[in-house]
Amino acid sequence: MRITLIGSGNVATHLGAALKNAGHQIVQVYSRNAHHAALLAYHIKTEAISDLANINPNTDLFIISVKDDVIEEIASLLSIHQKPVVHTSGATPLAALQKHIGKSGVFYPLQTFSKTREVDFKTVPMCIEATDQDLLDTLKQLASTISNGVYAVDSEQRRILHLAAVFACNFPNYLYHASQQLLAQHQLDFNLLRPLISETANKVQEHLPAAVQTGPAIRNDEKSMVAHVALLNGNDELTAIYELLSQAIIKMGKGQPTVE
């Protein structure tokens, strides 16, 4: 396909590289910031533009990968080209593209992207949605050229995914940070915990988390929990987190539902 990338952040960069590698033609890369546009365009061997007036209309699809609050405006500005547009945002409904004259859709890669890390796009779940079946089929086909996991997900479901990703990614990363800080305070190397963090994530690749829960709370081991809180030594924040999550795990251990 002939694809135009609007945006040059982490998602645009990783997605652009994956599409290029899959044999698609990236027609242009647009970014307000000419330097950012040039960097990504160089990386994926295409033309950089920093003015929407210079858009080449000879494209099959605009992929809008910009900050959530400017998606709507950009989609609207692209209407004159009468080509399909998709956005890549987990938190933005399809309806945000309704001012765009023409087909619109969503092309959301559910992964955490960093500038400094390569991602194997084949493993990244692609969540797609579209205003009509033709575009949905096109997006399904396109997604399957870069990923082994393609899912039709509507806007309501995608909101839930975006929320669930906070629980599955952002909050665990904060807890890794808390553990690293506890270690540092006692001159202990974070390498001591890295294999445990890996194995904990690996376990749930095959099992449901509830089936592999370990630790004092799931055993209702009061003695260990009291000792741990004492060891937190008046750190109010970590004590509150310890108690709240331990109570939740105890409740889970009793078979009480987490979500009803």
Next chain:
Amino acid sequence: MRITLIGSGNVATHLGAALKNAGHQIVQVYSRNAHHAALLAYHIKTEAISDLANINPNTDLFIISVKDDVIEEIASLLSIHQKPVVHTSGATPLAALQKHIGKSGVFYPLQTFSKTREVDFKTVPMCIEATDQDLLDTLKQLASTISNGVYAVDSEQRRILHLAAVFACNFPNYLYHASQQLLAQHQLDFNLLRPLISETANKVQEHLPAAVQTGPAIRNDEKSMVAHVALLNGNDELTAIYELLSQAIIKMGKGQPTVE
């Protein structure tokens, strides 16, 4: 070395197999439960006993891998053999072995073990401690035959490690569960989040967690956080967790210390 295993749980099983594979001789496996002893003994091709009276004294080391609250009693009962004993518990001080007449130590593998999963022991950090330098040297040597990571860790540090492991393993696993429950409630497949969970754990293998924190809270993105809490739809437990962890991440983003 000639090694006698006291216990037949997850740690004894994985440790026994690793020691056997590294060329050590497992003299006997003891468990109160004759069936459990027989299973593990069969697995690592040694003799099973379920009565401490049948201990073969011709061994170099007793590894006590039993529930924390019976370690002390068993160590004391092994005194008559006048051989070194070590326990494998993260939560138990070296001093729990003081009734043992002879050298004593700790041989703690910092990992989460499951019956159903193989673990590459080379990656498991081995935390060792001993009452005297000779035994410490022996344990260092023994640990290095099964693991690439051997650390001298005293009882106070090991208590911290055990606490930090709750933050790095048990709590993230609960949060994976919460995310899975949110998905299930909306007919979404947990496979959508599994790659994200993997990548989140992979990122901190090279970076410190604070350097790779993502999500609405670190951006102080109030709009997304308010939308997420609304989406939790009165689920008090998940709302409390969302708010507490988001506040902690916001504080981290301002550079305020998590642990002082």
